[in-house]
Amino acid sequence: MPIDSIWSYAPDVSHVQAQDLTGYTVLASDGTIGHVDRQADHHGMRHLVVDTGVWVFGRSVLVPVGVVAGIDSRERRISVSCTRAEVKAAPRFRTDSETMDPAYLGSVGEYYHRLPPRETPTG
Template identity: 35%
Template sequence: MVLYKLEDFDTNYQDAFDGNDIKGYEVYSDLDNEKVGTVKNILVEESGRFRYLVVDTGFWIFGKQVLLPVGRIRIDTGDRRVYAVGFTKEQAEALPEFSDDLKVDYDYEEQVRGVYRDRADTATPLETSAASMPYVARAAYDRNTYNYEQEPDLYNMGDRNQDTLKLYEERLVANKTRRKAGEVSIGKHVEAETQRVSVPVEKERVVVERTTPDNAGKPVSPGEATFREGEVAHVDLYEEKPDIRKEAVLREEVRIRKEVEQEMVSTQEQVRREELDIDSEGRPIVDKDR
């Protein structure tokens, strides 16, 4: 059976993909979500049916391109990914290397199929993320009568060619941000006023009082009367002067603090949600629960 590269088979093939050409999609193993490589090309048979993806394994197995049967892929156009169902590094290492100038004949394909068949023949069914793939027993194939329909496990894209359409919705997320709403400056200044204070003060003055003694006119004893000229009596006079000064005293204290008041603020906003539109064109649709 002759296989063609997709662009050689149909130069306008991209029109049929409607912008979703899987060439360039990244390839991941669905077993551990490890990146396997990148889709470099697609091989189709004469009827135009897809048979293999050409995967460049890149750093996984440096510089090696291998064939991945389309029955072992799951396409997610939303993430632009191809998931290789049950694909292991051991398989990639065991696969024969593919090159652009290689002639893909029955013998080469048998080498490829043998690697994937060995996985199915090693007593455990191939597991996928959604459901296990059926156990495939080894059968004898004739190069003259072989056709791809004999191994749907490898070439039937059927249920495994699933596409994932992601539906998104918006939700309101309530959060708070702290911002400066104002500023209060509290300082002090000096005011001056005139105060009056009264202080009683004393002043001394001399009072000269002349009186007539009771024995006035009586003679005094001899020698008692001494007549001295220039005799003077001294009296000290004192007075009080007000002593006014200022002193600072603590009048009062002002304590400054903040209080937090809590209030509930409500708001509303329009949110969007994607809903599924199905145009079946008359074909039956099975709607499974999530």
């Protein structure tokens, strides 16, 4: 899979271009990560900023949409194809300005691109 694909929804993910995912619960393969705080598409690098709540207290994480394995609009849930530990180990997200920094986004994309593929969580 080319690294550019980490910034695009997989063809089998039912995502509508203008769909607002704010507030959706984000589930890793082994549990809840948090809720979508906002979504962005800077420099063609589409991603979600996820508020982790009490899991990683006071911290948000940036998740490229290429790891989204499924969207359940009725249940307002998003499944991602990685574990909680993998999300936590990603390059640290500190400020909103990083969502516009191509170097930071590139390091996040490279990190997620190197993760081994795995099964979709069943939720």
